[in-house]
Amino acid sequence: MSETSLPDILRSRGLRLTAQRQLVLEAVHQLGHATPEQLHTAVREVAAGVNITTIYRTLELLEDLGLVTHTHLSHGSPTYHPVGEDQHAHLVCRDCGAVIEIEHEVLAPLATDLAKERGFQLDIGHVALFGTCGDCGEAK
Known part of the structure; x- marks a missing residue:
């Protein structure tokens, strides 16, 4: 959904469009991935x-x-991003903190296996895998 649909979505739920709501949604779209603290600063x-x-x-x-979603990329605050983005997972380097987006297709076989074997529906947009990035691995 686009940020221009916010007034219609709010109205359909009997809610008002406030400047703060519009500003927060705009900041999420502007920053892409951001913690509440980063959004607050913006x-x-x-x-x-x-x-x-x-x-x-x-x-x-x-x-x-249904306009934003979050994932936990560290032990701190969750990171929010727009729902309209392509669904993706995150690789988080424990050494340097880099966050690398990977296409959801990379995890599609795992999602299929989990659904088939356990009836579990994986929400790929909330997935963060922790490890060591290539640059940090080479430095060791």
Whole structure:
């Protein structure tokens, strides 16, 4: 869904479009992958009065509306990104912290096996695999 559909989605649920909701969604689209703290910093550049609690509540609402999703790329805060992006998984380097996106097709065989053998539906958009990137592996 595009960010321009936010007013219609909110109206259909009996909710109002607020400047904060629009700003948070725009920041998610602008930054691509961002923690609530990073989004807070971006939104505060435009609207200084927006607090971190508003960011968290808005992200929760936007996720409930199906406009954003999150994944955990570290032990810290979740990372949010727009739902409209192609579904992908993340490779996270434990040494340098690099995050590399991989196409969902890489995990498709695993998803198929899990569905067939265990009836489990894998949400690839929430998958983060931790290890060591090629650059850090070579440095060792």
